[in-house]
Amino acid sequence: GENVEQHPSTLSVQEGDSAVIKCTYSDSASNYFPWYKQELGKRPQLIIDIRSNVGEKKDQRIAVTLNKTAKHFSLHITETQPEDSAVYFCAASRGGSQGNLIFGKGTKLSVKP
Amino acid sequence: SAVISQKPSRDICQRGTSLTIQCQVDSQVTMMFWYRQQPGQSLTLIATANQGSEATYESGFVIDKFPISRPNLTFSTLTVSNMSPEDSSIYLCSVPEGTRGDGYTFGSGTRLTVV
Numbered sequence: 001g002e003n004v005e006q007h008p009s010t011l012s013v014q015e016g017d018s019a020v021i022k023c024t025y026s027d028s029a030s031n032y033f034p035w036y037k038q039e040l041g042k043r044p045q046l047i048i049d050i051r052s053n054v055g056e057k058k059d060q061r062i063a064v065t066l067n068k069t070a071k072h073f074s075l076h077i078t079e080t081q082p083e084d085s086a087v088y089f090c091a092a093s094r095g096g097s098q099g100n101l102i103f104g105k106g107t108k109l110s111v112k113p
Numbered sequence: 114s115a116v117i118s119q120k121p122s123r124d125i126c127q128r129g130t131s132l133t134i135q136c137q138v139d140s141q142v143t144m145m146f147w148y149r150q151q152p153g154q155s156l157t158l159i160a161t162a163n164q165g166s167e168a169t170y171e172s173g174f175v176i177d178k179f180p181i182s183r184p185n186l187t188f189s190t191l192t193v194s195n196m197s198p199e200d201s202s203i204y205l206c207s208v209p210e211g212t213r214g215d216g217y218t219f220g221s222g223t224r225l226t227v228v
Contacts, residue, residue, distance in 0.1 A: 001172070034216060043205065043219040044156070089155060100146050101207075101217060103156045 002027040004092050006104025014112050019080050021107045023090035024072040032093035033066060033073045034101070039086045047088075048075070080111045115140050115208050119220030126196055126227050133192045134223045136206035141186035143209075147179070150203040150222075159204075162189040196227045 003026045013019050025033075031052040036044035050057045050064045050073065057064050061080075066073040077084055087108050091101040116139040126132050136145065145162040159179055160168040168181040182190045193200055204223045210216040 043221050046216045046218070049216060100144075100158050100161055101156075102158070105155045 002030075002092070002094055002102050004090060004102050004104040006090050006107060008107060009105065010108045010110070012110045012112065013080050015080060015082060017080055019075075019077045019084070019109055019111075021075045021088055021090065021109075022072060023074070023092075023104050024070075025092040025102070026071065027092060027094055027102070028071075029095055030092040030102075033064070034091050035062075035064060035075050036089045036091065036103075037086045038089065038106075044089060077109075080109075082111050082113050085109055085111045114210055114216065115142065115218045117206060117208065117218060117220040119206055119223060121223055122221060123224040124226070126225065128197050128227055130196055131192055131194045132196065132223075132225060133190050134204055134206075135190050136188070136220050138187045138208055143186070145183065145189045146207040146217075147181065147189075147191045148205045148207060148219075150205065152202070156205070159191070162191075193225065196225075198227045201225055201227045 006023045011019055034049035035047050037047045038044045048059050048062050048064050050066050052068050055066055061078045063076040087106045089106045090104040094100055094102055118137045120135045147159040148156040149159050150156050158171050159174045160170040160181055162168045162181045162183040164183045164186050178194055180192045206220040207217050
């Protein structure tokens with residue numbers, strides 16, 4: 001069945017450094033790739049997303065890149081801050097834009113001051 | 114973006130009982146999704162709730178255990194039936210945003226503990 005692999009499972013960086021989280025997906029029909037940030041005890045919050053007709057998208061310190069041929073996409077956070085510490089989930093749509101999401105297992109990011 | 118009201122926010126239940134979770138959306142949406150997040154884990158899709166038809170369940174989830182209702186385009190319920198401690202999880206509903214489904218919004222979640 002459809003699958004999303006996410007790496008690494010944990011990531012620790014110094015404040016100001018960059019963080020990169022990578023995901024691969026298996027469903028060729030996937031065309032929507034969101035990233036969620038989940039702080040402890042809270043709901044997942046959408047931070048950035050990308051569609052399959054775009055190779056890169058940037059929003060301030062956050063960027064996402066997509067390689068549809070290789071079926072992988074990555075989240076890049078620059079100039080990390082302690083408040084970026086959270087669990088990040090990648091996801092891929094199943095069956096089109098209104099399809100449900102298949103999530104990766106998550107990456108726990110710790111930003112040390 | 115859509116606003117979802119999910120109830121209850123948490124509950125502690127006895128094994129063998131059932132709990133019904135409600136999600137109310139402030140706009141009409143074609144599909145609603147129900148996810149489970151076990152402690153320290155990722156989100157797993159339970160089922161897709163379709164208005165006017167039966168829910169579509171993912172592998173490993175069955176209607177007898179997780180019956181779903183979708184009486185209209187703004188409301189859905191998920192029932193966790195005959196609960197056991199293994200059902201202790203956070204349950205979340207989710208809806209797509211906009212006509213292209215740009216972004217998915219989650220409810221605030223229901224933290225269920227079965228004792």
